[in-house]
Amino acid sequence: MLNSTPPFTLTFLGGAGTVTGSKLLLKTDKHQVLIDCGLFQGLKQMRLLNWQNLPLNVEELEAVILTHGHLDHCGYLPVLTQKGYNGPIYATTPTRDVTEIILRDSAKIQVEDTAKANHGGYSKHHPAKPLYTSEDVDLTMPLFDTHLDNEWVIINEDMKFCFRKSGHILGSAFVELRCKDRTIMFSGDIGRRKPLLMEPPAFIREADYLVLESTYGDRLHEQTSTYDELQAYVRHTIDKGGVLLIPSFAVERAQELLLILNTLREERSIPNIPIYLDTPMGIDVTKLYLHHRDWHSLSDAECRTMMNNVQVIREFEQTLRVLDKPGPKIVIAGSGMVTGGRVLYYLQRLIHDANxxxxxxGFQALGTRGSLLLSGATEIKMQGNYYPVNAEIQQISSLSAHGDQADLLWWLSHFKKVPLQVFLNHGEAQALEALRLKITDTLGWGCTIAEMGTTYELH
Incomplete structure (x- = not known):
């Protein structure tokens, strides 16, 4: 009787039908590897998934491979180590450095938020507990095993992989994984054709299977000048006598904003008002650009000038002083989707004022405060209290670390061999379906929208 066991399977444990919680389990009859290990964010029912046990035996998991250091791709790692994982976490060197900053900040925020919830009595859990702490991060970081791009790494007799630069954030990479006699390409997140800080994504010529992100699969980025847009919002807010508050991701987005604002300031395109960077994580990431010159397109001089004319805020007491200081100012504060961090304290004081x-x-995942603000919410809940939204809510969509639909199709056009199957993940329903139709109509490729928890047999 012939053995009917498939050569290997791919299971989507996260990042399917959503842009958060990316986790993909690749299994053969002898081995299993996890590609990305991200945290779920956004709607409460998504966040609750972080507390559920993963449907895998941690003792049998041989390796974790990270595409990059964003929380939705690396933020579950300390939970994995809590559960007993002690194998290698493969990453590029800058991804390891970025991940450590991200995880330590995440642990700190969780501990602080839990303490506030217990003190304020607005948690349904008594007592509320953090998902993980800094001690869990301490156990996680020694597991990292870093490698260069284009360097082949042997995991076991069935699997080997290498990283290829993806142009998304510092250290981000595609994962080209060879399993037995097949090649699987995991895109992680794909950068734009002409990124501001990164080099463009590397071209991939062939793969038997492709797991492709679809964050902006249903739209095109605006072609307007980000410099002009940001200049206009700065001037508009100053004319009102108000504060320009920019919730920002710490990795890449904060650095882009610093570069643009500094250029506008030196060109005298915006007035000489205070600019504050209130994200300790963003400050630390900015320093990494000088240490990883091979992973971005900036010169050493440009890296250093990003911090010119900017007042750095590290301690919470400084945050309070900035809030009390009268007059127009620009504040860049984490987090980018307004899910936590210092930006909440600014919003609590500033969101009521129409000036x-x-x-x-950046992208605002469904259910995040950023998404609610964009949808026109008249009030927003923060730390157990509701605050009326009277401030002007605006968005710049031309600043994005994700390729849009045209960028994704441009990247796919460089394949010389048609994949046997494309699996779409890391997108919401509309984006997934729009990109699926575009790929099948324009390229004629087989394309499947991955479903959460579903196992696919690959031959």
């Missing part, structure tokens, strides 16, 4: 502007500069 102020909240400028969103």
């Amino acid at each position: 102020n502007t909240v400028l969103l500069v």
